[in-house]
Amino acid sequence: MSVSTVGNNIYRWLNERLGINTAILPVIEHPVPETDWFYVLGSATLVAFIFQVITGVALAMSYVPAPNSAYDSLQFITHSAVLGSLIRGIHYFGASAMVILVACHSAHVFLVGSYKFPRELNWLSGTFLLLFTLGMAFTGQLLRWDQSAYWAVVVAAEQAARTPFIGTWLVELVIAGQTVGGATLTRFYATHVFLLPALMFLFIGIHLYLVIYLGISEMPTPGDPVDPATYKERYHHLLETEGIPFWPDAAWKDVVFALGVGLVVVLLAAFIGPPELEKLADPSVLQAYPRPDWEFLWLFALLALIPPSIENEFIIGFPALIIILFLILPFIANKGERSPKRRPWAVAMVLIGFLSIALLVRQGEIAPWSPETNIQPLPSPVVENLKTPGEVRGAALYQNLGCQGCHAIQGVGGLKGPSLDGVGTRLTREQLISQIMNGSPNMPAYAGHVTTQQLNDLVDFLQTLK
Amino acid sequence: MANPTAEQRLMNRRVFLSRISIALTTLAGAVVAIPMVAYLLSPLLKPAINVWVPLGTTDGFPLGQTVEAVYHDPSPVPWAGLTALTAVWVRRVTQDQFIVFAVNCTHLGCPVRWVPDASLFICPCHGGVYYADGAVAAGPPPLPLFRYDNRVLNGVLEIRTRPLPVG
Numbered sequence: 001m002s003v004s005t006v007g008n009n010i011y012r013w014l015n016e017r018l019g020i021n022t023a024i025l026p027v028i029e030h031p032v033p034e035t036d037w038f039y040v041l042g043s044a045t046l047v048a049f050i051f052q053v054i055t056g057v058a059l060a061m062s063y064v065p066a067p068n069s070a071y072d073s074l075q076f077i078t079h080s081a082v083l084g085s086l087i088r089g090i091h092y093f094g095a096s097a098m099v100i101l102v103a104c105h106s107a108h109v110f111l112v113g114s115y116k117f118p119r120e121l122n123w124l125s126g127t128f129l130l131l132f133t134l135g136m137a138f139t140g141q142l143l144r145w146d147q148s149a150y151w152a153v154v155v156a157a158e159q160a161a162r163t164p165f166i167g168t169w170l171v172e173l174v175i176a177g178q179t180v181g182g183a184t185l186t187r188f189y190a191t192h193v194f195l196l197p198a199l200m201f202l203f204i205g206i207h208l209y210l211v212i213y214l215g216i217s218e219m220p221t222p223g224d225p226v227d228p229a230t231y232k233e234r235y236h237h238l239l240e241t242e243g244i245p246f247w248p249d250a251a252w253k254d255v256v257f258a259l260g261v262g263l264v265v266v267l268l269a270a271f272i273g274p275p276e277l278e279k280l281a282d283p284s285v286l287q288a289y290p291r292p293d294w295e296f297l298w299l300f301a302l303l304a305l306i307p308p309s310i311e312n313e314f315i316i317g318f319p320a321l322i323i324i325l326f327l328i329l330p331f332i333a334n335k336g337e338r339s340p341k342r343r344p345w346a347v348a349m350v351l352i353g354f355l356s357i358a359l360l361v362r363q364g365e366i367a368p369w370s371p372e373t374n375i376q377p378l379p380s381p382v383v384e385n386l387k388t389p390g391e392v393r394g395a396a397l398y399q400n401l402g403c404q405g406c407h408a409i410q411g412v413g414g415l416k417g418p419s420l421d422g423v424g425t426r427l428t429r430e431q432l433i434s435q436i437m438n439g440s441p442n443m444p445a446y447a448g449h450v451t452t453q454q455l456n457d458l459v460d461f462l463q464t465l466k
Numbered sequence: 467m468a469n470p471t472a473e474q475r476l477m478n479r480r481v482f483l484s485r486i487s488i489a490l491t492t493l494a495g496a497v498v499a500i501p502m503v504a505y506l507l508s509p510l511l512k513p514a515i516n517v518w519v520p521l522g523t524t525d526g527f528p529l530g531q532t533v534e535a536v537y538h539d540p541s542p543v544p545w546a547g548l549t550a551l552t553a554v555w556v557r558r559v560t561q562d563q564f565i566v567f568a569v570n571c572t573h574l575g576c577p578v579r580w581v582p583d584a585s586l587f588i589c590p591c592h593g594g595v596y597y598a599d600g601a602v603a604a605g606p607p608p609l610p611l612f613r614y615d616n617r618v619l620n621g622v623l624e625i626r627t628r629p630l631p632v633g
Binding site: 066067068150151154155157158159161167168169171172173175176177178179180181182183184185280281282283284285286287288289290300303304308311312367369370371373400401402405416439441442443444445449 | 552
């Protein structure tokens with residue numbers, strides 16, 4: 001018997017038992033409208049999810065979800081385990097890729113109006129998948145169990161506590177007790193590896209079923225609005241006249257793009273590698289610099305930049321508002337124009353949304369609102385300019401009092417307060433004294449903390465800054 | 467009442483069977499789900515623990531200074547490790563007057579650090595700054611640093627624990 005005959009026999013055997021020709025091929029070869037490259041974002045998100053499941057299973061083989069071991073086991077994975085660094089790197093960059101892809105997929109579906117009739121439930125199940133993906137990103141960062149992770153849980157708990165009526169209960173549920181402790185880590189671990197993935201499998205199943213049952217939306221045509229009364233009929237007519245088999249005529253684009261995403265993720269993992277862990281989570285070490293990864297850094301930055309007076313409403317209200325807008329969108333706008341060319345507001349919202357997030361992530365990285373804790377020596381031109389003993393004492397005092405934390409001189413120092421370059425000409429001696437002694441809403445008052453002699457020295461020094 | 471036909475009897479039987487199947491499945495689900503949900507919610511069922519815990523002998527807290535102290539969670543899980551610890555800032559105002567601050571910034575809970583030279587607490591997250599007495603000096607915090615009740619018993623400074631969110 002030749003090889004091809006054996007192959008045919010195996011195929012026939014399987015076909016009789018699996019129904020390949022009668023049940024499976026019709027589904028994967030079902031006709032779809034011809035679409036452009038932006039339609040690959042959804043399948044690429046799914047591929048990124050599969051990457052996360054596979055590398056996640058590998059990581060779970062060694063990770064120990066207990067406060068005294070989590071950190072060490074992760075250090076072992078990163079530095080000692082064979083290919084551990086690569087696996088953790090893929091999981092790390094794959095998570096970023098998945099968040100980016102799911103965001104771009106939602107934006108695209110919104111822009112081309114694919115969420116309109118009859119695909120409202122596609123959009124709703126997709127909204128839940130977007131939320132679950134963000135939940136995975138957040139819980140995943142905590143499993144590092146380093147200082148940032150520990151304090152991120154505390155910050156999350158403090159935010160949850162601002163929820164009206166149920167805030168305190170919510171905190172106890174999130175941290176599984178009254179303080180962040182041993183029970184907190186296992187709760188986040190179970191959420192990250194069992195609860196959220198199970199929900200995601202369920203919702204991906206629903207989402208894919210809907211994609212196949214209702215069909216991939218056709219490319220929008222300007223001036224051709226969705227009318228629920230005629231849409232399905234017109235869509236089926238389009239498939240009959242112009243449809244192409246999903247496999248392989250349409251799917252090859254998905255395959256090429258997914259391969260590209262996979263390559264980028266693996267290359268980043270191999271050449272940049274996973275982020276180094278910070279110091280072990282230790283509540284008694286208060287030298288922490290808690291920052292979320294970029295997926296939440298924009299929210300972190302936003303919380304520094306909004307006026308404190310609206311903060312209570314904002315912390316819960318802002319995420320709630322966005323989620324509500326996502327959930328009601330397919331009900332308030334499920335018919336009409338689909339093309340972005342006729343929906344300038346939709347385009348503007350997506351552009352503003354993405355631009356704001358990018359800018360806020362950048363702000364979160366610089367954190368200009370935060371005092372600089374890494375104090376550098378004064379630049380030498382400033383030191384060389386000091387003449388009287390008072391000026392020299394004032395310069396030392398400037399360092400010791402931590403003024404540099406917020407103020408920069410010739411680019412050295414923090415960004416929270418104004419730069420002091422030229423302050424000697426900008427402000428009079430009396431204005432300087434008043435500012436130091438009384439402070440301002442954004443600067444502590446030093447009255448009572450510095451002596452008259454110290455104050456004079458400090459002002460002597462500041463007046464050398466011309 | 468007229469005798470039902472064979473077909474009507476079959477339909478009645480089908481309605482009965484589907485209803486009983488749905489009811490039994492729901493019951494089976496509830497039998498598993500109720501204890502599981504209760505287990506997940508169990509942190510809510512435990513009463514809050516506010517007990518006095520020692521921070522150390524008073525001579526460990528120099529007059530006029532602010533130092534860090536640590537206490538042990540009154541009821542940690544056995545595997546809690548380091549997370550059974552909670553840090554506080556202790557300021558000895560006079561010989562027998564202490565202020566014990568929660569380390570959490572009142573803005574979002576990040577740990578404030580004490581900068582002795584500037585005599586300020588500084589938060590690393592969003593730039594909150596507090597004076598030595600815990601009053602807000604700058605930045606977004608809405609409230610002064612939270613304080614713990616404290617007392618001195620036999621030369622040992624004690625505080626009453628409070629759960630997260632501290633406040």
